[in-house]
Amino acid sequence: MTLEGLDELDKKIIHELQTDARHTSSGTIADAADVSASTVRNRIQRLEQQGLISGYHADVEYESAGYQLYTLIICTAPVPRREELAEAALEVPGVVRVTEVMTGEENVHVSVVGADGDDLSRIGRDLDELGLEVADEDLIRNEHVDAFDGFDADCEDRS
Amino acid sequence: MTLEGLDELDKKIIHELQTDARHTSSGTIADAADVSASTVRNRIQRLEQQGLISGYHADVEYESAGYQLYTLIICTAPVPRREELAEAALEVPGVVRVTEVMTGEENVHVSVVGADGDDLSRIGRDLDELGLEVADEDLIRNEHVDAFDGFDADCEDRS
DNA sequence: TATGAAAGGTTGAACCC
DNA sequence: GGGTTCAACCTTTCATA
Secondary structure, three states: OOOOOOOHHHHHHHHHHHHOOOOOOHHHHHHHHOOOHHHHHHHHHHHHHOOOEEEEEEEEOOOOOOOOEEEEEEEEOOHHHHHHHHHHHHOOOOEEEEEEEOOOOOOEEEEEEEOOHHHHHHHHHHHHHHOOEEEEEEEEEEEEEOOOHHHOHHHOOOO | OOOOOOOHHHHHHHHHHHHOOOOOOHHHHHHHHOOOHHHHHHHHHHHHHOOOEEEEEEEEOOOOOOOOEEEEEEEEOOHHHHHHHHHHHHOOOOEEEEEEEOOOOOOEEEEEEEOOHHHHHHHHHHHHHHOOEEEEEEEEEEEEEOOOHHHOHHHOOOO
């Protein structure tokens, strides 16, 4: 079954780019899928234009870079302003991700990077000044990411 | 000031790769930094080997791909088993990110992708069977990511 | 560690089916 | 839609300082 017009080739492309966006060439995917490299290039271009792939980025280990305080700040926003505040939070220096959740009090989760307590104090203050109430603040011990297996053709069966 | 031996060139490289890991060539960075392309390539290789850059991946808009249920599942793990369970959770089909937080009851945050309620039920059951107690479950309305500005040479001043 | 040069792979664009 | 061609670009490898 294809979702939203995504066929197996699209899914394979997404899966490969999710796994390694920089060292995977169109030709490699093309060989594995038995199509030409330009077909893969056309598909990638389409996926980017449709916004299905919204970007590519390097995963950085902040601790190794000397930023010991990779931290999750959980905030509460008034629902009508949630989206606006989430976007504003992204502009605060040190903020690397903002997740808006639908329900509950703690509806904006902000991931931030800091080198010391002063950084965190400033970020907390900045968020507060925007109108985000800081409900909780926790050091992130570890973060693991993985490509979504739903796009992996070799892993279709899910109980 | 350089952190952990990272100089301005390293930081610039990381920033560029965080912004667009696929369409940024060594040559482009080299021109902007007034060094040779080979130097940039050597640095990138070093950053990858040191584990400072741990990977590159495509950002996928799951909703556009037909997976309407991009969801945050907040779990509680016994502290001694937290890391082990977090890694195990990553293997559950549909799980795309696991964040371990240091303190508090809700110390494992799991981001999952599902097409329907059945997917979510299964994922919840799988996490539970691992030994992760599901404390809360929330639809993710939106997720914004941004490159860390601490690596951006044009943005060093932070109040 | 930074640089430069040559060979081979990769990309994007225009074009054809 | 998919495929071909080709010029421009990129990367790899190795040699050099």
